[in-house]
Amino acid sequence: MRVLAAMSGGVDSAVAAARAVDAGHDVVGVHLALSSNPATRRSGARGCCTAEDARDARRAADLLDIPFYVWDLAERFRADVVDDFVAEYAAGRTPNPCLRCNERVKFAALLDRALALGFDAVATGHYALLVDGPTGRELHRAVDPAKDQSYVLGVLDARQLAHALFPLGDTVKDAVRAEAEVRGLAVARKPDSHDICFVADGDTASFLRRRLGAAPGEVVDDSGRVVGRHDGAYGFTVGQRRGLHLATPAADGRPRYVLDVAPSTGRVTVGPRERLAVRHLSARAPRWCGPAPHDRLRCLAQVRAHGEPVPGTARVAGDRLDVELDEPLLGIAPGQAVVLYDGTQVLGSATIDATSRTDELAGTRP
């Protein structure tokens, strides 16, 4: 196969590319420049994908003796991931930009271009397994539970998965590092990347404030009493406990959590932990990794990249997906993805837009 290996400059994508070469594929390495910070007449410095990362990727490609190019997908990344991220927060939701990047950049813009240019597949360093099953290609959890990235790949449909290659899914991270060392890859000991790549300093609240400006509002408790103020509702996420800066202590002295963020009124509602419990969630725009399921299915639902999967029953109706959880989950924010699993197999995903503590879905937001 002709394989395009997306090489971030990290150890995972380098070993993934190496394994693709070992498998006998005709491999070309591509580093995606995803952020443009124009300076004078040349836009050179790259925020998230630094020149150093590009160099590390290039050196890995040199060692593998494969051609290597840098493709500028900064414009697509900005429009489809960064702007989407900001808009989601502005709307009071909590997006997962990695998932969006996989859906719209790596396995859309990049994959489509690769296919058009004559490649058969895109290989990445994601930790997930692809298994050819009776009904087609299946996406499964990686064998390393600590590194499993199947959650952020749950947005990929059958066509995208058919052209994906995840060579690391059967290996634990330590073994990947050891392999990189044996292969002589200089990135073997490079630290893992963390957090959101385009928020270089990790301070998401400040990043959002720079993009959205101050939008002061009230923090109220669940009786509607004003207990504090904030300078931007977008800085809050359902389930958040820290950084609330509440002026008025709770009557019972117990910690309070963000229960709701309403950007239209700028109102952030806080309350006790038990009010975060969610039994029901409603999600839009489901994407299925294989054939869409009929009507109802028993499955495991996971709402965070490294969250616990919870058993439940999903009901599919057109562009809607409702999930009734067997046991409550705490602090689910609109905008998060719910990814459905059957054992280790990823079935699909959808974007949560409403939750409920009871069997009834209250306060559905469009």
Added chain:
Amino acid sequence: MSALRSYLDHAATTPVLPHVVDAMAEQMRAVGNASSLHGSGRAARRVVEESRETIAAALGVRPSEVVFTSGGTEADNLAVKGLYWARRAADRRRRRVLVSAIEHHAVLDTADWLAETQGAEVELLPVDPVGRVDLAALHDRVGCDPASVALVSVMWANNEVGTVQPVAEVAQVARAHDIPLHSDAVQALGQLPLDLSAPGLDAVTVTGHKIGGPIGVGALVVGRDVDLVPVLHGGGQERNVRSGTLDTPAIAGFALAVDVAVAEQPTRAARVAGLRDELIRTGSALVPDAVLNGDPDLDLAHRLPGIAHFSFSGCDGDSLLMLLDAQGIECSTGSACSAGVAQPSHVLQAMGADLERARGSLRFSLGHTSTPADVDALVAAIGPVVERARAAGLVNAARHD
């Protein structure tokens, strides 16, 4: 990767001449710092000075006017910064730096740096749609307030699209107001006849690796009466204008290459232009909607003989380059930054091209080792490659709704 490579990127760098390699290897075996006073030092110094004389003779200048540098970028920096500082020191009013909009980044970014940190005001001289600097604009910009101009810098011929600039006319304008003119002739040397004696032309950049010499050596040819403030301070070599131990092997190789480049310029240019014309003719026939950038007059007076620069509508230059590279055909998308991301060419944009045309462009540049087989290889590949790159471009454009 294919074993047979068709190298069509001579404007980036061109193969070193075999006798240059031999001469450099010989010099590298010798010990001696050209600034040392003993026998080994004198031997090295002799090589440097003979090389300087060879270059001066080939270029029609005095040996003392040849200031060796580490290459074109350093020579451009020395010219632009050195002239600016010296002129500004002599008269504080001289803060305007007039450079053409299509200069190499070695000039453009240097000028920008002067603006950002040294109080300069940079004015970009516009070019016409074929990439030739607008002389009327130059007249206006200089004439409106000549006393405030520190220097003018206009390249001899553009490195991307190959358009030859009216350097003699620019020099006349500069001279009329006693303003120093610098010209980056990195691409012109060996390709065009260079007359460095034009009155008003004060500093000219040349480099070794575009003419069959080594990478890492060049010179600023600068009049003896031109005041320059050094960029590099130290041992006081090169008229105190450029300190640093002289690179004897590189300078020896550079001199041999300049000698050949100037002596063989007419025959090389004719041969290379013949290949280039064939490339343009058959390439344009195979891809009828390809746009030839630069001066449509292929004569030496208008266009470098080795450069064919096309825009392919709907294509991404990166895709074209990768597909050609996979077939062993090596070319360039324009000026690449250190991360390897091809930026839309400032040259094409200055010529009025939109972003799409700038992004979908490729430069094929031929040189002294180019053969008809190189052109044939490109001609055989270009049709399907453009078709495929266009399909890839359409895919992404379609998703971009």
